[in-house]
Amino acid sequence: MFLFQENEIILEVGATSRQDGSTLFLAAHGPEFHTIDIDPDVIGELSVYTNITAWLGDAVYVLKTWKHTHFIPRIGFAWLDGWDWPYEVLEGPTLDAYRQVYGKRGQELTEKESARSHLESAKLIFPLMASDGLIVIDDTWYDDTLTWHGKGETAIPWLLKQRCQLMDATGPARVVTNGFTCVKVER
């Protein structure tokens, strides 16, 4: 179980209005809840929930604007699940459809861009994290040479260099499409 201190928030990057998705789950299980998504439809669908503060825009852009608007939250738990990772198992029409959606927004659905977005987001979120706060990056795993892959493939090594502690990670034995990696911020 994870206990929050007073005034800590939960932050999500990459939302969904699905009943079985992370957004409604996190909003129901914690303190003040904020989520960021670049898709206006997703943000619009969440507007009926009064316990969700939903920010529309590119995560890196939105996080940068917080500084200027003096919104400086203390984040107890961050779930990073934004810019999608183009899984090889999605080859074919599914991946093409995703690419079109991303392309229309001026985004490239590539491994490099997915990792860059999560690294930049992690760098902006890290100073806002509470001591002992957890950062979890979805779709992130390591292989048998201990190389990181997925959305957090550059963010996780960066966070570990900031002396974050590795709490849980998907390794070579597990199915990669539902992998995640969790670190604890230690100050």
Ligand SMILES: C[S@@+](CC[C@H](N)C(=O)[O-])C[C@H]1O[C@@H](n2cnc3c(N)ncnc32)[C@H](O)[C@@H]1O
């Ligand atoms: C995998 S879905 C999120 C799923 C949800 N977190 C869950 O676990 O149920 C990824 C979301 O990230 C959003 N996204 C993609 N690029 C983004 C970016 N640059 N900034 C913010 N959100 C982004 C997409 O619009 C999409 O809604």
